[in-house]
Amino acid sequence: MYLKNPLSVSELGTLWITYQEKTMILRILEFFIEKSDDQEAKNIMGMMWQELDYYVELITEIFVKEGAVIPRGFTKEDVNLNAPRLFDNGFDIMFLRILKEMSMGMYTLNMNMAYRVDVMTIYEGLTTITLKCYKLATIYLLKKGILSLPPHITMPTTTEFIESKKYMSGLNPFTEKRPLNAIEVGFLHHGIETNNIGMQLITGFAQCAKNKEVRKYFEKGKDLAKKHIKVFQDLLLDNDIQFSATSGSTVTTSTIAPFSDRLMMFCIDLLNGFSIVGNSFGTFFTLRNDLSFKTTLLAKDIFFYGQEGLEIMFKHGWYEEPPQSEDRNQLINRNE
Known part of the structure; x- marks a missing residue:
């Protein structure tokens, strides 16, 4: 039943930006994979490329079925695989980890604006592979000694409650x-x-x-x-x-x-x-x-x-225009 519903404006918008982001990441991954000399890093990025390419195809199918133009996004013309390596020392996985951290938040927002089962399924699947990739990237970077751990503090031994607004103070240079x-x-x-x-x-x-x-x-x-x-x-x-x-x-x-x-x-x-x-x-x-x-x-x-x-x-002219709502004033006044 839900698949027969027309694509809502919120779903159209989130799928559009998802298509832009994913095609961008695919091009970046293609270059990083081409230049990587670490097989484990190539495996992580290759797995991510395959998964994202699959979901880009699913989004494309929805656009086609709905009669919407397929966005340009980012294509092979936007990447030069013959260019020399631009980054060293595990930067490819470091950056992939940041991209996946960003994706986690985007998928949560996108899921909140989805009403069709097929659209929700896309964001559910993307969330799953993003969490997997983020975990693999973090383990890889820690193992290679590239990612630094946060600082440590003494573990608390009692439960305390804030009892004064002084807890928030910090702007006054004369106050501790x-x-x-x-x-x-x-x-x-x-x-x-x-x-x-x-x-x-x-x-x-x-x-x-x-x-x-x-x-x-x-x-x-x-x-x-x-x-x-x-x-x-x-x-x-x-x-x-x-x-x-x-x-x-x-x-x-x-x-x-x-x-x-x-x-x-x-x-x-x-x-x-x-x-x-x-x-x-x-x-x-x-x-x-x-x-x-x-x-x-x-x-x-x-x-x-x-x-x-x-x-x-x-x-x-580098920013592809998102789908627009109808300009009713232009339609009403078209013959004036």
């Missing part, structure tokens, strides 16, 4: 700040980890982007990632907690682009959105007001940086 709690330390560690990967990614993109405006945009993003890392590291150090960054340099000296400028810009746009959501999530669960204030300011920087990126994509 309480130590960071486990949730706050975890958020700061995660922020450093993701921005470190983002900084390496966008450094590589900046080296090889063909368009001068795009290169400058990526350079600005690299500086923004550095700023975030410094803010988070300083907060940890002020609490006598040392962060151990991922090992090794991961960006080669290649200046030959493995991906189109359009694909790289779209990738950074997705990561910008992920960063804003991640900062908002951390701010909500942070109970010290100086942390909330600083993460809010960082989210503002990401928002305006993202807007600048969209303007560049619009200018060059």
